[in-house]
Amino acid sequence: MKDMAQELIEVAAEACKHSYSPYSDFPVGAAVLTESGEIYAGTNIENASYGATMCAERVAVYKAVSEGHRRIQAIAVYATAADYAFPCGMCLQVLSEFAGDIPVLIAGKAGVKRYTLYQLLPHPFDKK
Numbered sequence: 068m069k070d071m072a073q074e075l076i077e078v079a080a081e082a083c084k085h086s087y088s089p090y091s092d093f094p095v096g097a098a099v100l101t102e103s104g105e106i107y108a109g110t111n112i113e114n115a116s117y118g119a120t121m122c123a124e125r126v127a128v129y130k131a132v133s134e135g136h137r138r139i140q141a142i143a144v145y146a147t148a149a150d151y152a153f154p155c156g157m158c159l160q161v162l163s164e165f166a167g168d169i170p171v172l173i174a175g176k177a178g179v180k181r182y183t184l185y186q187l188l189p190h191p192f193d194k195k
Contacts, residue, residue, distance in 0.1 A: 075143035076174045082108035083145050096145045097123035102138035107131040124158035139166040150177035163191035
């Protein structure tokens with residue numbers, strides 16, 4: 068049986084194939100693991116107005132949340148166009164809404180790097 072990290076990376080890599088990125092030519096895929104063990108994938112979807120573009124990480128989180136999941140346990144991000152593609156600040160902040168200090172797996176041409184959410188976003192905004 069393959070480990071969960073490898074499965075998340077594979078799901079993110081598959082999602083990357085569905086990217087709609089005609090403006091940046093920078094396809095990205097993401098996969099989140101929910102508290103119940105389900106995996107949701109997302110890919111980046113660009114728009115000519117740029118501001119309407121959505122990152123793969125947020126697509127994956129929003130798909131999970133729209134299906135009733137409120138706790139994310141891990142995320143994998145995969146890009147083919149770079150050694151590593153890190154989540155943007157907006158994606159990290161969205162993750163912090165639905166996760167604690169979860170594993171963040173960054174995969175690309177150079178391999179896999181492992182971080183925690185709080186390493187990448189040490190001081191997320193929180194109204195609490």
